[in-house]
Amino acid sequence: MRKYLPWSISTLGLVFALSFGWWSQSLFTQSESVHFSVNFPSGPGTGGAAVMSCCEVGGPWASLSSEEWKGYPTGGILVWGTEGKIVVDVGKEGFLKRLLQPDLINLSTHWLRNVGTRPYQIRLEMDLCEMDLEWETHESSWDPATKTSTRMIDPGEVFNMDWYFRIPRERLNQSTICEGHLKVFDARTGTLLTDLPIMIVNSRAGQ
Numbered sequence: 001m002r003k004y005l006p007w008s009i010s011t012l013g014l015v016f017a018l019s020f021g022w023w024s025q026s027l028f029t030q031s032e033s034v035h036f037s038v039n040f041p042s043g044p045g046t047g048g049a050a051v052m053s054c055c056e057v058g059g060p061w062a063s064l065s066s067e068e069w070k071g072y073p074t075g076g077i078l079v080w081g082t083e084g085k086i087v088v089d090v091g092k093e094g095f096l097k098r099l100l101q102p103d104l105i106n107l108s109t110h111w112l113r114n115v116g117t118r119p120y121q122i123r124l125e126m127d128l129c130e131m132d133l134e135w136e137t138h139e140s141s142w143d144p145a146t147k148t149s150t151r152m153i154d155p156g157e158v159f160n161m162d163w164y165f166r167i168p169r170e171r172l173n174q175s176t177i178c179e180g181h182l183k184v185f186d187a188r189t190g191t192l193l194t195d196l197p198i199m200i201v202n203s204r205a206g207q
Contacts (some may be wrong), residue, residue, distance in 0.1 A: 034088050037111040038075040039088040040122065040184040040193040049193070050117040056190040057115050057156055072115050075182075075196040086182075090172065091204035103167045107198070112159040112184070116193075119152035126163055128198065129178035134164040148187045165201070175205040 041049035054069050088105060112119055124147045126133055135144060137160055141151035148186040153159055171177045177200040184194040 005165070021112065022182060033106040033108060035085065035108045036076055036086050038109050038182065038184065038194060038196055039072040039113055039115045040120070041116050042072040043074040043196075044196050049191075051115050052117060052155060057113065074194045075109075085199065088198070088200045089203050090167065090177070090200065093201045103172060105165055105167065105200070107163045108161075110160040111157065112161060114153045114155050114157055117155055119154045120193065121149055121152050121187040122159065122193065123148040123185040124161065125183040126180070127183075127198070128163075128180040131165045131167065131178070136164065138160040146187075148192065172202065173205050174202060175187060176201055 041051060051072060053073075057072075073084060076086065077088065086107070088107070090105070112122075126135075135147070139149070139159060139161075141149055143150055149159060167177060178198075180198045180200070182194075182196045182198060184190060184196075186193055
């Protein structure tokens with residue numbers, strides 16, 4: 001019996017680690033604290049701004065062949081290697097989060113990346129259906145009054161930003177809580193560089 005005990009403990013440890021990893025992944029990609037990437041300039045309306053090739057920047061698309069390469073997506077969840085629009089599902093919050101503070105959400109990007117071929121000074125605009133937002137950043141080169149970077153972001157470099165907000169209680173049980181967006185502008189010219197859709201939904205609505 002004793003010789004099987006270490007194997008049993010190891011197996012239980014592996015199952016726990018895998019389960020915890022899956023649970024953590026769901027929180028950081030769908031609810032509670034959602035981490036994602038933003039590429040600029042990208043998408044329609046960027047005035048044909050020049051961008052670097054896929055392999056100069058890397059990312060989940062870097063292994064694509066030139067025939068498959070369709071340009072940078074505006075953004076998406078980067079932590080686990082996928083890209084696309086942001087979907088926050090409060091219906092997938094953990095039990096304690098739903099019990100204690102189901103309305104408090106954090107959106108975070110540490111990869112607001114310049115994929116262009118020249119430096120940009122950027123201005124950010126986040127619209128989440130008029131919900132009050134708290135902006136936080138580790139960047140010292142940030143003007144909170146104008147929501148503008150005070151430094152030029154060179155090609156391949158990144159900027160970071162976090163947003164905290166509370167969903168009004170009367171909206172929490174709606175299947176579609178908000179259809180908003182994050183916009184990145186060239187602060188010097190006003191040109192739109194990226195428009196990233198952000199949807200907040202509740203897959204448990206009506207249950």
